[in-house]
Amino acid sequence: MPDFEEIDYSVADGVATVVLDRPSRMNAFTGRMCDELVAACDAVDADDAVRALVVTGRGRAFCAGADLGGGGGTFDDRGREKAARYGEVDGVGRDRGGVVALRFAALQVPVIAAVNGPAVGVGATMTLPMDVRVAGASARFGFVFARRGIVPEAASSWFLPRVVGISRAMEWAMTGRVFGAREALEGGLVTHVVPDEDLLDTAYGLAREVAENTSPVSVAVTRHMLWSMLSAPSPWEAHALDSRAVVELGRDADAAEGVTAFLEKRPPAFPLRRTRDHTDLVPEWPRRPEGL
Numbered sequence: 001m002p003d004f005e006e007i008d009y010s011v012a013d014g015v016a017t018v019v020l021d022r023p024s025r026m027n028a029f030t031g032r033m034c035d036e037l038v039a040a041c042d043a044v045d046a047d048d049a050v051r052a053l054v055v056t057g058r059g060r061a062f063c064a065g066a067d068l069g070g071g072g073g074t075f076d077d078r079g080r081e082k083a084a085r086y087g088e089v090d091g092v093g094r095d096r097g098g099v100v101a102l103r104f105a106a107l108q109v110p111v112i113a114a115v116n117g118p119a120v121g122v123g124a125t126m127t128l129p130m131d132v133r134v135a136g137a138s139a140r141f142g143f144v145f146a147r148r149g150i151v152p153e154a155a156s157s158w159f160l161p162r163v164v165g166i167s168r169a170m171e172w173a174m175t176g177r178v179f180g181a182r183e184a185l186e187g188g189l190v191t192h193v194v195p196d197e198d199l200l201d202t203a204y205g206l207a208r209e210v211a212e213n214t215s216p217v218s219v220a221v222t223r224h225m226l227w228s229m230l231s232a233p234s235p236w237e238a239h240a241l242d243s244r245a246v247v248e249l250g251r252d253a254d255a256a257e258g259v260t261a262f263l264e265k266r267p268p269a270f271p272l273r274r275t276r277d278h279t280d281l282v283p284e285w286p287r288r289p290e291g292l
């Protein structure tokens with residue numbers, strides 16, 4: 001396991017945990033944090049025993065977004081450009097927030113965000129590709145980009161309208177205001193708001209519910225199908241697309257185990273990880289570009 005400095009990574013009972021770990025800076029996002037989050041996702045995908053991932057923040061914040069102070073100073077343009085830029089992929093200079101967000105989108109296991117305080121800027125956008133977002137009562141969110149003279153990053157202009165709808169997305173992005181957990185729940189950004197002290201138990205409860213009861217193949221393909229079907233032009237087209245996965249997985253070993261376990265009134269014993277690469281089942285969900 002790499003030596004992480006700005007995050008903490010652990011695994012217990014089949015659930016991995018990433019803690020954003022710069023509490024003195026409200027876990028503000030840096031180039032190093034970007035690289036460490038990508039490495040942690042690589043570790044999750046390489047570990048057959050991991051069936052779900054929980055992401056949370058240390059201290060009173062989830063993540064205050066890009067570290068604007070650079071250790072208390074101010075950014076000059078060169079510093080800002082250099083720190084925000086990941087490098088070129090497919091001939092396009094990429095922002096570091098998007099590299100992290102898309103790495104979460106490509107993860108082979110479900111990801112649950114346990115938002116324990118302010119999640120602002122990339123702190124908010126990195127949660128959008130995650131599969132479930134749970135908020136503590138003190139959670140706050142802010143797509144503050146317009147207030148910093150920039151625009152939504154981390155592919156959030158694709159994710160946010162798909163998560164909450166164009167109206168709410170437009171209001172939150174255009175005002176750039178920081179809003180509370182209740183508004184996030186009303187807008188569909190989070191599915192649960194719980195007392196702060198119950199946040200991690202709720203997140204781990206969801207993680208274990210998936211990890212202990214579902215087929216890893218089914219869960220991974222489900223994510224790709226749900227995202228891909230948002231752009232299907234009609235239910236008839238969607239049916240043509242999803243039938244491929246339904247038929248293919250219906251004759252897979254996991255389906256046999258899932259049905260047999262039910263009939264035998266016992267928990268299913270799915271293999272620890274996918275028995276084969278499933279990405280061909282949903283070609284509408286393209287493979288992750290090399291380098292991202």
Ligand SMILES: CCCCCCCCCCCCC[C@H](O)CC(=O)SCCNC(=O)CCNC(=O)[C@H](O)C(C)(C)COP(=O)(O)OP(=O)(O)OC[C@H]1O[C@@H](n2cnc3c(N)ncnc32)[C@H](O)[C@@H]1OP(=O)(O)O
Nearest residue numbers: 028030031064065066067068069083084096097118121122
């Ligand atoms: C604009 C591009 C910059 C690129 C920098 C490169 C960094 C690495 C690569 C990043 C690549 C991706 C770029 C990213 O996608 C872009 C963004 O995320 S832009 C958004 C940046 N974040 C913000 O604008 C949030 C600013 N903070 C707030 O809105 C509030 O602080 C809060 C988070 C809602 C919390 O509010 P409060 O609880 O009231 O706390 P305070 O406001 O009093 O703050 C306490 C203390 O912390 C300092 N602080 C807060 N946020 C940051 C931050 N993001 N960076 C640095 N320091 C921060 C704040 O100044 C206070 O310090 P003190 O005055 O006590 O010394």
